[in-house]
Amino acid sequence: MLGMPSTNLVSEDELDAMGAEALRADDPQPILAELLDIIEQGRLADPASEGYALELAAEISQWQGDLDTALELTERALAGAQQPAEQQGYPRALRAEILVQLGREVEGMSELDALRPLLATDPSAVDYLRDTLEACDRAELAEQWLTEAMRVVLARFQDGDRTDAEDGEASADPAVLVALARQRHDLRRELDLEPDELDEVAEELADESEDAEDTGDVDEPELYGLDSLDGDEFTLVYWPRQEFDQLTKEWPELATVTGPSWDDHRMWTERALAAYAEQGVRHLHLVAGSAADVLAFVAERDAGDDDLELVDEYGELLADQGGGTRWPPEREDDCWCGSATRYESCCLLRSRVE
Incomplete structure (x- = not known):
């Protein structure tokens, strides 16, 4: 990506790749400089991506500790946003977090308080507001907000899942309730x-989701290598960087299920695990696959390159052997993907990219 001719237009996928590269880099400053050049030179394939590009640049600046630049970039993203304010939750939360880190706590917490109603209407807000409050050393406040929002949503269900046109009360959304229940339950265990x-x-709710899983009412993410261990526990095979590169080189057709790049593979894996967690699966694990082993596994069965389901069988074999890494890791721990970057700044962040 670095050294790209100035005439090239940059897609959102390429922005994602730059962000992932910045996460791995010892010095992400050259990547940040290139990203800012892309923005300033109008080299985005989709001009509507400018807000996302600015958010990404702000996050890289924040990781580097350059909070003043991070705040400036976030405010630029918000100023140029085309969607209404109520749909700008994530960049507003990012701005609030940076303000708190700069010591401007009153401003930052005021911004977060303004976003608080989203907890009862937007499942994604449940995730990023909890993360933001924890990053601001306010885990207890996050638990309080999640509790109050969960009570509000439960009351809507008790009222018959209706929308009150007169007072503007939102209808009950099962996805919001599941997100609140999961995040609150997880946070209370941490506390x-x-x-x-x-x-x-x-x-x-977790038990109901498990029952739905057992009866086949819940769609599985379309990823090979997923296997049930005991009805309450799942393991997912993932491919570390070196293994991924070797596997996709030897078996290019596999890219349709592993992802066309390692960054895509990590993103798909994180999202698949998050989807199972949303469905109530309580024990999730990751196990690293071996390119040499799976290729040998396929060769022993005289299979063709299009027999991709053999990867699923290989996953079942690994699952039967037990072990693996529990998911999710703690936010401050190293990411499961092996990037040597904290989880909160790596695949947790990657899963939010749309």
Whole structure:
């Protein structure tokens, strides 16, 4: 990406690749400079991507500790946004986090408080607002907000899942309830809080999702290598960078299920795991695949290059052997993908990219 001729237009996929490269780089400054050049020179294939490009540049600046630049870039992204303010939740949360990190806590927390109603209407807001509050050292406040939002959503279900046109009350959304229950339950365990009645609701929702999984009512992510261990636990095969490169070189057809690049593979894997967590699967694991082993596994069966389901069988074999890495890691721990970057700044962030 670096050294790209100035006439080239840059797609969102290429922006994603730049962000992933910045995460891995010891010094992401050259990547940030290239990204800013792309923005300033109008080299985005889709002009509507400018807000995303600015957010990405702001995040890289934040990772580097250049909070003033990060704030400036975030404000540029918000100023040029084409969508209404209520649809700018993530960049507003990012701006709030940076403000708190700069010591402007009143401004930052005021911004987050303005976003708080989204917890009862937007499943994605449940994720990024919890993460932002924790990054601002306000995990207890996050638990309070999630609790209150969950009670609001539960009340809507008790009222018959209706929309009140007169007072503008939103209808109950099962996806919001599941997101709130999962995030709140997970956060309370991190805080070592005793289970309460809403934790019981979270467990009930998880059990219902598990029953749906057992009866085939829940669609599985279309990724090979997924196998049930005991009905409550799943393992997903992923390919570390070196293994991925070797495997896709030897078996190019596999790119349709692993992803065309390692960055895509990591993103797809993270999203698949998040989807299972949303469905209530409580024990998720990752196990690293070996290119040499899976190629030998396929060769022993005299299969053709189009017999991609053999990768699933290979995954079942690994699952039967047990072990693996539990997902998700702690936000401050190294990412599961082996990038040597903190999870919160690597695949957790990658999964949010649309």
